[in-house]
Amino acid sequence: MTILIDNRSGQPIYEQIFEQLRAQILSGAVAAEEALPSIRSLAKDLRISVITTKRAYEELEAAGLIVTVPGKGSFAAPVERGRWQEEKQRELEEHLRAAKKLAAECGLSREKLHEILERMEET
Numbered sequence: 001m002t003i004l005i006d007n008r009s010g011q012p013i014y015e016q017i018f019e020q021l022r023a024q025i026l027s028g029a030v031a032a033e034e035a036l037p038s039i040r041s042l043a044k045d046l047r048i049s050v051i052t053t054k055r056a057y058e059e060l061e062a063a064g065l066i067v068t069v070p071g072k073g074s075f076a077a078p079v080e081r082g083r084w085q086e087e088k089q090r091e092l093e094e095h096l097r098a099a100k101k102l103a104a105e106c107g108l109s110r111e112k113l114h115e116i117l118e119r120m121e122e123t
Contacts, residue, residue, distance in 0.1 A: 001030055001037070005046055013048055017056035025065050025076045026087055032078040036066060039074075 003020050005013055024030045036057075037045065043053040057074055060066040068074045103113045 003042070003046060005048065013046075014052050014055040014059065017042075017046075017053065018059045021056070021060055022063065022065055022087075025060075026079055026084040028079075028084070030076045032076055034076045036074045036076065 001021075001024060003017055005016055007013075009016065011019075021030070021036070030036070036042075039053045039057055040050055043050040046053070057066065057068070061068055061074075065077055065079065066074045067077050100113070108116075
C-alpha cells in the first residue's frame with residue numbers, strides 16, 4: 001500500500017490520505033479485511049501528525065470503507081465491485097461536465113466535442 005503526500009497541494013493531508021486509501025480499497029488493490037497500518041505507524045511513515053492520520057481513518061470509517069476493531073486495528077471493509085464502478089462513473093461525469101463547460105467557453109459545438117472524443121478513442 002502506497003500513500004504519497006504532496007505538501008505543496010492545496011488539499012489537506014487527511015483528504016489526500018482518504019482519497020488514496022479510498023481508491024485503493026474500491027479498486028481492490030487493498031483486499032477486503034486486509035489490515036491497514038496502525039494510525040501511529042502510518043503517521044510515523046508519512047512524517048505527519050497522528051491527529052491527521054486519525055482524521056483520515058475516521059472519514060474512511062464514516063464512508064463505510066474501513067472497520068476499526070478496538071485493540072486489533074483497522075481493516076478494509078468488503079466493497080461491492082458495483083460501488084467502485086459507480087464511484088468511477090461519478091468521477092468521469094465530473095470530468096465530462098468540466099470538459100463540456102470548457103468547450104462552451106471555447107465556442108465548440110457538441111458535434112466538435114464528439115469528434116474530439118472519437119479521435120481520442122482511435123489513439
